[in-house]
Amino acid sequence: MKAVFIEGFGGPEVLQYGEQPDPIAAAGEVVVDVMAASVNAADWKVRAGAYAQVTFPLILGRDFSGLIAAAGAEINDLSVGDAVFGVLDAGREGGYAEKLAINAAIVAKKPDALSHIDAAALALAGLTAIRTLEEALQLKRGETILIQGGAGGVASFAIQLAKHIGARVIATASAANLEYVRGLGADEVIDYNAQDFTRAVSGCHAVFDTVGGEVAQKSFRVLKPGGRAAFIASGPQAPKPDRGDVTALRPAVGRARAPLERIVRLIAAGAVRPPEIKLYRLSQAAEAHRVSESRHFRGKLVLQVR
Secondary structure (H helix, E strand, O other): OEEEEEOOOOOHHHOEEEEOOOOOOOOOEEEEEEEEEEEOHHHHHHHHOOOOOOOOOEEOOOEEEEEEEEEOOOOOOOOOOOEEEEEOOOOOOOOOEOEEEEEHHHEEEOOOOOOHHHHHHHHHHHHHHHHHHHHHOOOOOOOEEEEEOOOEHHHHHHHHHHHHHOOEEEEEEOHHHHHHHHHOOOOEEEEOOOOOHHHHOOOEEEEEEOOOHHHHHHHHHHEEEEEEEEEOOOOOOOOOOOOOOOEEEOOOOOOOHHHHHHHHHHHHOOOOOOOOEEEEEHHHHHHHHHHHHHOOOOEEEEEEOO
């Protein structure tokens, strides 16, 4: 099969496009003919060596959409030919390929109304947003949440989900993305280059930071006493608050079928729509990585595999 893989850490130039062995379904697994795969910040971090415990050659990629090509023993709820989407288990890569093997229990059936490209774009972003807003932050109707980096894939989904929950949503974005983020439903959008969000925002019940760095640490300032903040761009641990009356959370983005089926229901209900997508061929993965690493894009980057 064709795949994009690395044989050592480095920049986008270490990505190779070529042949790799076809995967085989173990018991409880399915092999999926991948139609589309999403590009995430985690992918270039793996490529650069942020996760050192890997075996080479390593096929990158975490979320995907495709068709079941084979099923291992003990599979009774999925069949060959089913359209599915999902996210590979934590610590496992392999989406940038024509085929992958995955635990059948953590994939979901893709509805006909959702394209493979849109499903791939929504999988990890939606899973992360649902785990963060509904489980970690336990966001409630009537609360106010600040979502940092509102034009990104995860934040795009989170803005829409937060509005569906009934929260008031404030988001940050660059000037070029203000209208895009407003179009997702944000009640207020702050141009982070023109305004200091810590002066423009206060009294938030919750913050969801997808940016990291100094932005993450400053986010504690906008919380009301008893507020909580969740972080997905600050490493495996949440940054330590500089005040004692708020809570910092690092959501656990565990893989499961249920939150993927929640994505399907949200899409069917019209509560969430796919983000803006920039499409690349699988062989163009290095170019997609350069764009992803620059962070100067909105929505999702997706590799069209077939």
